[in-house]
Amino acid sequence: MFYRDLFASLFFALSCCPVVNAAPLELKDCHLDGIKEKVKCGQLQVPENYADPEGKTISINFAVLPGIDQSQQKTPLMFLAGGPGQAAVELAAGLRKVFYESRKTRDLILVDQRGTGESKPFQCDLAAQSNIYQLLPEDFSGKEVQDCLSGFDGELSQYNSENAIRDFEALRKALGYQQVNLYGGSYGTRAALVYMRLFPDAIRSVVLDSVGPVEVPIGLFGQSIARSFDLLVANCHQDKSCRQAFPDLESEFHQVLAALEQKPQSVTIPHPRLGEATTFVISKSKFIGTLTQQLYSTGSRAFVPLVIHQAAKGNYLPLAGLIATTDGKQPLYLGLHMNIICNEDFPKITPEALTADAANSFGGDITHNAMLTACPLWPQYRPGKAFYQPVTADIPTLILSGELDPVTPPSNAEFSDQTLANSHHIVVKHTGHTVAMSTCASDIINEFMNVLTPAKLDESCLEDIPGESFMTGLNGSF
16 A cells, blocks of 8 residues: 545535535635646644644645536545555546546545645655665665654644544535545555444445455555566466567566575666666665566556566666656655554564565565564554454445455455445456556446445446556567
8 A cells, every 4th residue: 555646615615515514614716736627625624633622733635626517416425545645635637537427426525634745744755865776675774764753743643544534524524515425545445444433424335446454454465465476477478478578587587586685786777867877776675666566557567577577687777767757756645654554553463474474485575674664663552442343334335456456455355345234346357456546447436326236336347458468578569
């Protein structure tokens, strides 16, 4: 769940929204990156600590992309971002496209979760001055954790999932919406489940896309990533052109791992963006981490066999090209990310669970390293016992899983599907993480919000999703 890219005056609030109470907000027209037309922006003051409502307040940043047709005053769609640590407002341009059908008649509400975006951000510039082509995951140290903590002046225990949902609910009330439909993707599904437990009457329907249930601690990704990679290898072997180009893909992968485990490689390459000579350092952890990020979507999975094959030949330029796509980007607010993981998930992970998760043939325990470095040093808070109880709310719920997902496999979603009273789980073939972002599932979501019958939807468009295809040559050939 690693994984960016607002309200006018009182008049707009009254004209766009089903009103319960007049919205006590100053709303304004604004522009967001990637969106030409004006949308609506606002800031809501909330208690940092809800147990001390008269104490310190923080500002929660939000945006609304108004529905095109307001005549039906349909219940809006509230988006819960992933991570933990994504800022929803920063994703506005992409979400505007994904939820185009829904926006024809519904407002889309985006909220920067406390600790992200412009809601008292908690970012750690862990490598702000570093060259990503030379930086290694092994360089992450306790000193960087302490530096991160020293840069934040909030009460850490209050930047948790439950308070984030209290913020979202306070915003719903302030805007005068009677209810909301929820879409949660990745960690956003965890947030949606918390919302369902705390404020079920505020919710009309829920979409859980790529589920991170409370029963499965975030951070145990070794086995699920290995499963996703094994599916990639199998799909390559089933594809004639991929099989011919990379007949020994799995053995080449382990060949590269063995060489990097023995000694990290340092090569001189032309900088992928600037062209100047650049030192590129590759370790086993860096290789595994880069490939893991490509497993999230079918588009980026297409490059993995070629990158492995070229690395086995000693050519790391394709790998550098993948890393270049993240140069200068920090899609997650890492301080908030670690604050939640280290307090809501890490305490539930036993040594036995770590050992079992590490027993895989892809990256072993590499995905645990950052968590094991940061969490023992991180200040502690603990959610109440109710936080970890299965959610049983009787709310229409559509559950989506991608067959190829490396971090929230379909098995995760079965926990929620078994305990929710009115849910339907769809496993989408040939698809990775957050199904709605890359498939026609966004149209199915729109139908679901209209009819509220999760098990009686037209899912036929999902049958047209093509199988995996792979780039087989450096010239871009497939």
